[in-house]
Amino acid sequence: MFKKILVANRGEIAVRVLRACREMGIKSVAVYSEADRESLHVRAADEAVCIGPAPSRESYLNMASVLAAAKITGAEAIHPGYGFLSENEDFAEACAQAGVVFIGPKPDAIRTLGYKSEAKALAKKAHVPIVPGTDGLVRGDVLKEARAIGLPVMIKAAAGGGGKGLRLAKTEDELKTQLLTAQSEAKAAFGDDAVYLERYLGHPRHVEIQIAADGRGNAVAFPERDCTVQRRNQKLIEESPSPALDSKMRREMQEAAVRLARESGYSNVGTVEFLVQDGQFYFIEVNTRLQVEHPVTESVTGLDLVQAQILIASGEKLPFDQARAAEIRAWSMEHRINAEDPEHNFAPCPGKIEALRLPGGPGVRLETHLYAGYTVPSHYDSLLAKLVLFAPTRPEVLARSRRALSEFEIAGIRTTIGFHQKVLAHPDFIGGDFDTHLSEKILETTHDRDAQERHPAAAA
Amino acid sequence: MTTEELKDVLSWIKTTDLTEVALEKGPDGFSFSLPDAAPMIPQPDLSSRYAPVVSPGVGLFQWGEPGRAAALEEGAAVKEGQILGRVEQGPKASLPVKAPISGRLAKIFIEEGNPADYGRLLFFIEA
Numbered sequence: 355m356f357k358k359i360l361v362a363n364r365g366e367i368a369v370r371v372l373r374a375c376r377e378m379g380i381k382s383v384a385v386y387s388e389a390d391r392e393s394l395h396v397r398a399a400d401e402a403v404c405i406g407p408a409p410s411r412e413s414y415l416n417m418a419s420v421l422a423a424a425k426i427t428g429a430e431a432i433h434p435g436y437g438f439l440s441e442n443e444d445f446a447e448a449c450a451q452a453g454v455v456f457i458g459p460k461p462d463a464i465r466t467l468g469y470k471s472e473a474k475a476l477a478k479k480a481h482v483p484i485v486p487g488t489d490g491l492v493r494g495d496v497l498k499e500a501r502a503i504g505l506p507v508m509i510k511a512a513a514g515g516g517g518k519g520l521r522l523a524k525t526e527d528e529l530k531t532q533l534l535t536a537q538s539e540a541k542a543a544f545g546d547d548a549v550y551l552e553r554y555l556g557h558p559r560h561v562e563i564q565i566a567a568d569g570r571g572n573a574v575a576f577p578e579r580d581c582t583v584q585r586r587n588q589k590l591i592e593e594s595p596s597p598a599l600d601s602k603m604r605r606e607m608q609e610a611a612v613r614l615a616r617e618s619g620y621s622n623v624g625t626v627e628f629l630v631q632d633g634q635f636y637f638i639e640v641n642t643r644l645q646v647e648h649p650v651t652e653s654v655t656g657l658d659l660v661q662a663q664i665l666i667a668s669g670e671k672l673p674f675d676q677a678r679a680a681e682i683r684a685w686s687m688e689h690r691i692n693a694e695d696p697e698h699n700f701a702p703c704p705g706k707i708e709a710l711r712l713p714g715g716p717g718v719r720l721e722t723h724l725y726a727g728y729t730v731p732s733h734y735d736s737l738l739a740k741l742v743l744f745a746p747t748r749p750e751v752l753a754r755s756r757r758a759l760s761e762f763e764i765a766g767i768r769t770t771i772g773f774h775q776k777v778l779a780h781p782d783f784i785g786g787d788f789d790t791h792l793s794e795k796i797l798e799t800t801h802d803r804d805a806q807e808r809h810p811a812a813a814a
Numbered sequence: 815m816t817t818e819e820l821k822d823v824l825s826w827i828k829t830t831d832l833t834e835v836a837l838e839k840g841p842d843g844f845s846f847s848l849p850d851a852a853p854m855i856p857q858p859d860l861s862s863r864y865a866p867v868v869s870p871g872v873g874l875f876q877w878g879e880p881g882r883a884a885a886l887e888e889g890a891a892v893k894e895g896q897i898l899g900r901v902e903q904g905p906k907a908s909l910p911v912k913a914p915i916s917g918r919l920a921k922i923f924i925e926e927g928n929p930a931d932y933g934r935l936l937f938f939i940e941a
Contacts, residue, residue: 388933404931405872419932422872422903426929452904 355668356380356430356455361399362420363435366721366740367646368395371433374660383427385420387413389731394723401427408733414438417445421452431455431667433660437735440643441468457667459622459642460569467618467640471512471550477637480617482610485629485636487552492533499551500529506554509533511540511547517587518543522554555636557789558629560584561596563611564651566662566679569621572672574679575608576651579625583777585700585793590770591777592647593687594654597748597786598630607635608680614640622666623648623659631789646690646740649721653686653744655679685751686744689759692736695768696797704732708766713758717744717751730767738769748786752778776800864920867937869930870909873901877926880908885926890919892939901930917941 360383361371368384372395375382384399389408396402403423406413413419415438424432432454434440443464449456458464467473471491477484488499491512500507500523509532511519519540521532533549541547559582567573580596581589595604611626614637625641648659657674665673694700710726722739724730730738741762743754756778762771776796782788869875877899878884886898892913900908920940924930 403872404933406932413932418903418907419872422907423931425904426872426874426931 355670356664358383358427358429359431359433359457359664360385360420360424360427360429360454361395361433361435362414362439363433363437364390364393364395364414364723364734365737366723367435367644369398369723370649370721371435371660372398374658374664378661378664380664383423383429385414385423387733389733392728394725394728403427408731410438410733417442417448420445421448421454424454425452429454431457431664433457433663434643436643436646441641443468455667457622457663459620459624463618463620464642467620467624467642469512470510470639471548473640474637476617477614480610480613482614482626482637483635485552485555485638488550491548491550496529496533496551497526500526503551503553506556508552508554509536509549510552511536511544511549513540513544513546513548519549520587524554555629555631557791558582558631559596559598559789560589560627561599561607561630561635562625562627562645563607564623564625564645564648564659565611565615565620566623566659566666566672567615567620568666568670568672569619570671572675573612573615573620574672574674574676575611575615576657576679577654577682578604578607579645579647579650581647582788582790583783583792584790585797589647590690590793591687591774592650593685593748593751594650595682595685596630603630603633603635610635610637612676623663646737647688649719649740649742650686650688653719653742654682654684656681656683684744684746685748686742687751687755688743689741689755689774690737690770691739691741691762691764691774692770693730693738693767694736694770696770696773697768700770702732702736703768704730704736705767706730707764709763710765711761711763713741713761715758715761717754718742718758719744724764738764741774752784863941864938865915865917865941866935867898867911867914867939869901869932869934869936870911871901871903872931873903873907873909873929875911875924875926875928875930875936876900876902876908879910883926886919886922888919888922892917892919898937911936913939915939915941 358381359375361368372382382399384395384402385405386396387406387408405419405423406416439445443461446456446461446464474484486503506524509521519536521536523529523532536549537547561578561580563578564576577594578596579592579594581592583591614626625645627638628635629638652659693703695703706729719742724738743751745751745754759771759775777783780796879897894916896913897910898913899911902908917939921938924936
């Protein structure tokens with residue numbers, strides 16, 4: 355087992371990983387940028403190293419600095435968290451060359467699965483159903499290709515993620531302009547304008563399967579996470595199990611995910627994402643890292659995925675078998691609380707936390723790096739806290755969510771707490787019957803109602 | 815306590831970095847705060863003739879340029895732009911540490927081979 359681990363991340367996820375290290379009796383090193391000198395993860399570690407100025411590319415994305423920090427502190431392994439260097443095969447490779455263990459999959463697996471078109475080819479090979487689309491990258495007659503798939507079609511960046519380079523073409527007329535837009539967005543965001551086409555599913559749910567593999571032939575799949583509540587392809591609420599799945603479909607999806615893990619020679623934890631519509635599931639992509647929403651799965655199964663990551667990376671066998679991994683012991687839900695203003699198109703709202711009251715009590719788990727007096731820097735993503743609830747049944751989780759959100763007070767900056775409360779009050783969400791358009795629907799109705807309240811005459 | 819005595823206490827408080835004071839004496843007591851009292855954080859003397867030299871990145875400090883180790887001692891004369899040492903990040907990566915002004919190496923805070931993180935104070939140069 356490792357004696358010392360460096361955590362190459364910040365915010366709540368750095369705190370989460372540092373906690374795992376402490377529980378396992380492993381010494382820890384935090385790295386931080388100048389903007390994060392006062393951040394909680396710096397205090398949660400045994401040692402901390404300043405790796406650069408505020409901009410990510412000069413600090414958290416600076417491979418040489420992160421590796422040098424591991425070297426001067428004697429860390430044997432690096433946990434990348436999510437985002438930043440977590441899905442960067444060059445970094446995984448550089449770690450190996452520097453003699454440091456990268457806590458994640460091998461560079462080859464990151465490369466293959468990270469490139470969406472290659473991942474799809476692999477899925478096909480592993481008999482995992484995929485959304486009908488172009489076999490490879492779009493080059494020739496786009497119109498002909500789109501007709502073969504059936505409009506509407508989605509145009510996607512091959513190197514994509516986070517909604518960049520993603521465009522919908524509803525009609526043949528729209529195809530050309532949307533294609534150009536997607537290509538230029540992809541070029542700007544990833545330095546690569548390669549795109550492919552896929553049939554557009556009109557009312558899908560987003561359901562993903564957590565996997566873990568030890569690179570010694572053992573691979574398991576966990577209960578699904580339903581991440582259907584999204585806004586512009588950013589997840590807002592995740593729950594497990596999914597209200598839309600039965601046990602047969604769950605088992606089929608788990609088996610498909612394990613086949614893909616084996617086909618790619620996967621090791622460590624990862625997530626296979628699917629779209630679900632009309633009783634069918636379609637593979638979309640693999641995330642070769644720990645997910646933001648991993649605590650949902652931990653709450654459902656009672657297992658620790660971060661500790662599992664560390665065990666696997668140190669060369670140990672998977673600490674649980676398939677039966678244990680798939681065991682559903684509770685219902686769980688996660689609310690992502692962001693420093694954003696829902697009233698103003700979710701614009702980021704960094705600033706000083708003047709006062710803070712945290713929710714607690716039965717079935718509440720809070721992952722956060724906040725404290726009263728902390729200033730949320732403007733340089734990084736806006737995630738403030740993950741409020742994770744668990745209870746024996748879904749109605750009990752919903753009641754717990756409402757109760758915990760009402761306890762949660764963050765003064766000084768605007769947050770998305772109120773938006774989560776609106777989702778919890780919506781009949782479609784309560785009934786469990788909704789698709790990825792739910793948050794838009796809620797925002798539109800709220801907007802209309804607010805407008806009517808301000809201008810009652812206009813509404814009449 | 816009389817008003818005159820309170821005035822004395824108040825003028826004393828103004829010489830400290832206290833912003834609130836409470837005194838209890840039996841049933842009688844008093845407390846007051848200075849809402850506009852700024853904590854007495856020492857301000858950097860911008861007119862200092864000492865220029866700090868900090869580490870440009872994370873790594874191990876080495877004197878001189880690669881292959882030309884040249885440890886300096888306190889009191890040594892340095893020229894603006896002179897490479898005093900480097901911070902080695904890995905086998906092929908090192909960041910130069912340059913003198914921001916010409917002058918005398920007044921104080922050395924690091925030793926050969928010691929780790930430095932970004933922004934660590936390495937030297938003071940006296941103009």
